[in-house]
Amino acid sequence: MRIVVIGAGYAGTFAANRLARKLKSAEITVVNPRPDFVERVRLHQQLAGTATAAAPLASMLRDGITSHVGTVDKIGNGSVVLDHGESVDFDYAFLAVGSTARPMRGTVPVGTWEGAEQARVALAALPAGGTVTVVGGGPTGIETAAEVAGVRPDVRVRLVGSPVAGCFSDGARRRARAGLERLRVDIVDDDVTEVAAGAGRFDGTVHLRSGTAFASDLTLWAIVAGVPDLAARSGLAVDPEGRAIVDECLRSVTDERIFAVGDCAAVPGARFACQSAEPQAAHAADTLVRLVEGREPEPYSLRYLAVCVSVGRRDAVVQFARRDDTLRRAYLGGRTAAVLKEVACRGARFGARTGTGV
Ligand SMILES: Cc1cc2nc3c(=O)[nH]c(=O)nc-3n(C[C@H](O)[C@H](O)[C@H](O)COP(=O)(O)OP(=O)(O)OC[C@H]3O[C@@H](n4cnc5c(N)ncnc54)[C@H](O)[C@@H]3O)c2cc1C
Known part of the structure; x- marks a missing residue:
């Protein structure tokens, strides 16, 4: 066969x-x-x-x-x-x-290998004092903004989504946002409507639905769709x-x-x-x-278990779900959640390599 x-x-x-x-x-x-x-x-x-x-x-x-x-x-x-x-x-x-990913013009997608590689090179070249905007308030946006803020405390990181962390129920959402704020990520609950190109390869002006606009040296599209x-x-x-x-x-x-x-x-x-x-x-x-x-x-x-989102390397939010993916109220944050999230990532790779574990 x-x-x-x-x-x-x-x-x-x-x-x-x-x-x-x-x-x-x-x-x-x-x-x-x-x-x-x-x-x-x-x-x-x-x-x-x-x-x-x-x-x-x-x-x-x-x-x-x-x-x-x-x-x-x-x-x-x-x-x-x-x-x-x-x-x-x-x-x-x-x-x-x-x-x-279907990135908006002027943004670099995080959800594809090619995009992530392009973003890695652009981030490494970004001088101190630069600004990174992450578009997407879901798990990929939260994980991306937190990861960048964790390794580049010398750049300003904004996370734009409507709303940021809306994938969680109230308590877990507050916990995720507090974790982002601890990493000094600016949370902007809004929609990006356009990114107007700047003079360089990656910079531009980010326009929001509310009418606000700001300059961004690197804009990452963190929505998988x-x-x-x-x-x-x-x-x-x-x-x-x-x-x-x-x-x-x-x-x-x-x-x-x-x-x-x-x-x-x-x-x-x-x-x-x-x-x-x-x-x-x-x-x-x-x-x-x-x-x-x-x-x-x-x-x-x-057969779902949880929504697991890392907030940098030492923090995460794990909100438990029923088998049909409806959220339970219970959630974990902090170091324990970060360890669980890492175990889940390693488990997914192990599962793929062996065809077992589910
Ligand atoms: C930054 C990020 C973080 C994430 N975190 C989590 C998480 O914590 N937990 C979680 O559960 N999910 C997470 N996800 C989502 C998860 O990665 C996807 O749901 C998962 O990869 C889906 O697996 P898949 O095998 O369907 O697709 P993929 O893993 O995308 O694999 C598809 C493969 O098909 C190949 N392919 C595409 N077109 C063709 C073609 N025409 N011919 C041959 N090959 C082709 C691709 O190159 C790729 O290798 C995350 C996603 C991103 C981007």
Whole structure:
């Protein structure tokens, strides 16, 4: 049996390793645009220089899995066509191309490897007294602003979102904002409407919905939104955001041979998170094993634990959630939360490398 996994992020790598462990005779091919596994949850650390977010893909995949460096251009009838023209046939495919960022003009995206690298270079070149604006009041914005403020106390960091830390309930939100303030991040509860280019490569004037404007030497776009258009381009049914519509077993409703997992799958109630990607990858891989063994597949169900957001290296907020991702009131802050968040990041990487743990 030939299985092609499209995208080697958390979902794709997890699925490939689980399948290799459970279906010993399958020929598994992973296609990814670069020869590295990008630990996306550490991209804000990559740009601040507190961690390296890339590891050789070979170190993440079990022996026997073939990897191709390339971008899938189209999924056809039982085959994928790569950007350089080569095609790979499959009996089953796993679509795991993740999500992307749609940065406003004049900003640098944090949520892609290329953007994080560009931001790292620009931040390193920023002189003392410069200003960094982070756009996005959600987890990625909070983590980015805090990480930058932690390593560059000599620059002014503003975090703009409407509102900042709105992903938490009241108590946890106050705790996250207090942590940002301790790192001297200026919190601006507003929307950015435009970034007008300045004279240099990265500077500009940030305009807010309230009518305020301020100068910024580097403006980071910390909002992850949208998915690659591969599913739509290949004629698979997609939702209005372009995510592949799946049945209850995470198979494309257009083509049962194609499983869609992670950020690129339209799973009701799921948010962009490793906490979604890896359980989905596990479920889809197990569904294929069941089908091969002639057993009935089972429906997928959500299983969330918490919203975990780092606030620099020594602080974090972990707000507990019910299985369906509705928030509980209980939350943790401070050092214990920072340790839990680090354990979650390491756990996600371990899960991807072994195809276990969820
Ligand atoms: C700064 C930051 C911090 C985050 N922190 C957290 C956190 O603390 N907890 C959490 O749960 N989530 C966090 N997230 C979200 C999390 O990273 C994503 O939800 C997760 O990466 C989704 O996994 P995935 O496998 O679906 O996609 P990805 O990890 O994005 O992997 C997709 C892969 O597919 C590849 N690909 C794309 N198009 C193609 C193509 N056409 N052909 C072949 N390959 C392709 C990509 O290059 C990539 O390697 C964070 C995100 C960011 C940006």
